[in-house]
Amino acid sequence: MKTQVVMAVAFASTLAVANPVVAQDRAGWPDNFTVGTASQGGTYFAYGAGWANFVAESLGVSGGAEITGGPMQNMALVHTGDLKFGLTTMGPARESMEGNSPIAPGMKMDNVCAMFPMYETPFSVTALTSSGITSISDIPDGATIGFGPAGSTSDTYFPRMMETLGVNFERRNGSWSDLGTQLQDGLIDVVAFAAGIPIPAVSQLEVQTDVNIIGMTDAEAKKVVDNFPVSEFIIPANTYQSLEKESRVVSMWNFAMANCDVPESLVYEITKLTMENNERMVSIHKAAQFSIPENYTKNKVLPWHKGAARWFNENGYTIEQSNIK
Structure with a gap:
């Protein structure tokens, strides 16, 4: 490469x-x-x-x-x-x-x-507010999800996590900046980020458009923790402008x-x-x-x-x- x-x-x-x-x-x-x-x-x-x-x-x-x-x-x-x-x-x-x-x-x-x-590194999901996606269970069947650069932590683990949670998706790779642009342009449905917070690409996105930063339910987090080398993590509400309350995810x-x-x-x-x-x-x-x-x-x-x-x-x-x- x-x-x-x-x-x-x-x-x-x-x-x-x-x-x-x-x-x-x-x-x-x-x-x-x-x-x-x-x-x-x-x-x-x-x-x-x-x-x-x-x-x-x-x-x-x-x-x-x-x-x-x-x-x-x-x-x-x-x-x-x-x-x-x-x-x-x-x-x-x-x-x-x-x-x-x-x-x-x-x-x-x-x-x-x-x-x-x-x-x-928290694993979190971002979608445009206009998509109506407010939870992982809302992600539509066959949605195109950006998982970051090929071989990255996100690309290595997030697709497996999504499959474990029953999400059916099309996979897309690219830099975080590029995937953020694709999300904003409606070329993909969701970006599954795994990066230290605040993630620059997410901070840039929410300045330009309305986004939903999506966490996991208690049951979803437990299922992922039981199957992967991660632990539960709370993203504080003040991390992003778009978060109104803390968000439960997993991290590595x-x-x-x-x-x-x-x-x-x-x-x-x-x-x-x-x-x-x-x-x-x-x-x-x-x-x-x-x-x-x-x-x-x-x-x-x-x-x-x-x-x-x-x-x-x-x-x-x-x-x-x-x-x-």
């Missing part, structure tokens, strides 16, 4: 950077780095591009974000070393590590290590990852920078309010990079040696 690179190059200097980080050991550090994100219009791209800029500015290494197909492709790119860093969701991470990735069937992508927790955790061969000192400094500057991270994207050290326990899939594990263990959190690679 061809990818578009969006580089945001930054160099640290005493004038440009307020609090530059000076690492004691830079042996083996690359001259530049790229973070695998996802499509434009989604949270991964906004979060990943902002985070890459923050790291580049603070550590004095040029870096930026790359548009990719999302978690599955990021796992492949980081495992092979084509990218040093990437963002992934725990479900696709597990499938990739076990050799069940549709990108490279049979390849166990086990040279990927966790760095830090990002946020939960996201983590930043690194190729396990990236120098320990670099991953240590990046983890330290990210975990100790949450206010700056939240200024990049509101979903980063959950990018806090306490959520390190949400990783039950990836081994920890030794550089990240060192920071957590030095700061009162416990990562056992058996979980470090």
Whole structure:
């Protein structure tokens, strides 16, 4: 899959950077780095591009974000070393590590290590108000549903969830921005989003037209939780203008990852920078309010990079040696 690179190059200097980080050991550090994100219009791209800029500015290494197909492709790119860093969701991470990735069937992508927790990805549905669709059960038989980029978390799990809930649909893939435009133009009936909130494409949509942001009933949420590696999640009412009350959905955790061969000192400094500057991270994207050290326990899939594990263990959190690679 061809990818578009969006580089945001930054160099640290005493004038440009307020609090530059000076690492004691830079042996083996690359001259530049790229973070695998996802499509434009989604949270991964906004979060990943902002985070890459923050790291580049603070550590004095040029870096930026790359548009990719999302978690599955990021796992492949980081495992092979084509990218040093990437963002992934725990479900696709597990499938990739076990050799069940549709990108490279049979390849166990086990040279990927966790760095830090990002946020939960809620699975939610958006339709135009004019469609009359106000619940999942309202989705008409044979409706065209946009599931995001091929191989994304949404595309991997949401179609299966819909089938479990008895929805019969036609599948459509594309970037979140493109699917939002198709929904607005009446070319598709529903978009099934899986992204950190607020999702840029949804926020843009509700500025331009009236939309319904659709949650799950208690019974629907329970059925999905019983069948998939997700947990229940509540989208707060103040997340979107279109929400009048909180919305019950399901969610899956996201983590930043690194190729396990990236120098320990670099991953240590990046983890330290990210975990100790949450206010700056939240200024990049509101979903980063959950990018806090306490959520390190949400990783039950990836081994920890030794550089990240060192920071957590030095700061009162416990990562056992058996979980470090």
